[in-house]
Amino acid sequence: MSKQLHELTFEFKAEKPKDFSEDFLHFGVVGSGDMEVIVEHKDLDGAVRIKITSPVTGYEEVWRRVLERFVNDTGVANASFEINDNNATPVVVSLRLRQALAEIS
Amino acid sequence: MSSKWENLQKRSYLESNARSRAIGLVDTGSFTELAGPRHRISSPHLPLLGEAVEFDDGIVTGVGLIGKKPVFVASQEGRFIGGAVGEVHGAKLVNIVRMARQSYDKMLEDNPDLPEEKRPAVVISFDTGGVRLHEANAGLLAHAELMDQFQDCKGKVPIIALIGSRVGCFGGMGFVAAATDVIIMSQFGRLGLTGPEVIEEELGKDEFDASDRGLVYRTTGGRHKYIMGDCNFLVADSIAAFRETLQEVLRKPYVEIAAMGSIGSLEKVESQLKLVELCVETAPKDSKDVWKTAGNEFPDDLVDMPLDEFLKTVKRLRDRQVPQPPSAQQLRK
Numbered sequence: 362m363s364k365q366l367h368e369l370t371f372e373f374k375a376e377k378p379k380d381f382s383e384d385f386l387h388f389g390v391v392g393s394g395d396m397e398v399i400v401e402h403k404d405l406d407g408a409v410r411i412k413i414t415s416p417v418t419g420y421e422e423v424w425r426r427v428l429e430r431f432v433n434d435t436g437v438a439n440a441s442f443e444i445n446d447n448n449a450t451p452v453v454v455s456l457r458l459r460q461a462l463a464e465i466s
Numbered sequence: 467m468s469s470k471w472e473n474l475q476k477r478s479y480l481e482s483n484a485r486s487r488a489i490g491l492v493d494t495g496s497f498t499e500l501a502g503p504r505h506r507i508s509s510p511h512l513p514l515l516g517e518a519v520e521f522d523d524g525i526v527t528g529v530g531l532i533g534k535k536p537v538f539v540a541s542q543e544g545r546f547i548g549g550a551v552g553e554v555h556g557a558k559l560v561n562i563v564r565m566a567r568q569s570y571d572k573m574l575e576d577n578p579d580l581p582e583e584k585r586p587a588v589v590i591s592f593d594t595g596g597v598r599l600h601e602a603n604a605g606l607l608a609h610a611e612l613m614d615q616f617q618d619c620k621g622k623v624p625i626i627a628l629i630g631s632r633v634g635c636f637g638g639m640g641f642v643a644a645a646t647d648v649i650i651m652s653q654f655g656r657l658g659l660t661g662p663e664v665i666e667e668e669l670g671k672d673e674f675d676a677s678d679r680g681l682v683y684r685t686t687g688g689r690h691k692y693i694m695g696d697c698n699f700l701v702a703d704s705i706a707a708f709r710e711t712l713q714e715v716l717r718k719p720y721v722e723i724a725a726m727g728s729i730g731s732l733e734k735v736e737s738q739l740k741l742v743e744l745c746v747e748t749a750p751k752d753s754k755d756v757w758k759t760a761g762n763e764f765p766d767d768l769v770d771m772p773l774d775e776f777l778k779t780v781k782r783l784r785d786r787q788v789p790q791p792p793s794a795q796q797l798r799k
Contacts, residue, residue: 391545399521
């Protein structure tokens, strides 16, 4: 069973929240060392919920730090994120999430 | 939206992902994705093997317009497991072709005089190594089902193949591409059955050195395929260039498009057999020998020549649009 895909879920609240109002957003390709993300508006009382599906284990703490920083930097709020990851490094994760939000403008 | 679409046009076809290609190939704002990431239909097999999944299973399917023509598009994503065909990926591909044919039947039933410019077409942007080995049975079955759908499209819906992405088009999908009516390639597109690395692994580095990029491209690349007559058109590496030639093809009546295919008649089978005969007689050691046989006196020059110059000067072994190639005797003169 150890080979199965793993799921992680986090919830954060930004210090200066800005509502995510898009109904649906998709960005990225699950290439090797890359990831994709779906972002949807969801009423979470100002919080952000992020679900990650990944073949990699043992990096919960790294994910938590990278995502918490992303949420605080961007202020994104009331949104549900779903990530399909394929060994993306923390730098790539940060970049892709910011690129995804930049798609809106 | 329109400016976003215009930016796509200039983009390199080679560097574009599956969704950009699908959106950019049809008219601005006309693409509607079907069974897209929103529906989250990912592979049921990969999680059990601990392999990453993608919400669209590595293929974008949908429908758009080119002029008045409904165009059913399938666009493969080579960056996700080499664009390999798994169960969901295959089902999406098969069903977009089926949907095109069913639309044709319904439209013609409602209006038997429907002008050709409004009749559906299928466009497949290949970026694949063939069957996804993690779910090989389902993948192989999808290949067979797709060929079946192509057969049902005969006489009704033209199928156009576009090859200019990173992975190229190999394995079983090489057969599938060969069964389409028209193949449009860029010089970076690659088309073949057994991929370079597999040949090297099976027959050794002496037979085929897969790390020799020059060798790989002059054996499987767009320029070689154009000379061989294995593709109909060779275009520049941009979405706009592919789209332009696609538009040009789709303006033709169905019978003319279908005549461009490499299979489907006794003459075409004979034409293929003549190529085999030629191959036995001339026993080429390298693609350049074949280019010379085709009448190119300085085959080395063709490798790096700018594309427009190449298209002007190159002599093709056979024009895929003409069913009869020159005979071996004629070529030797």
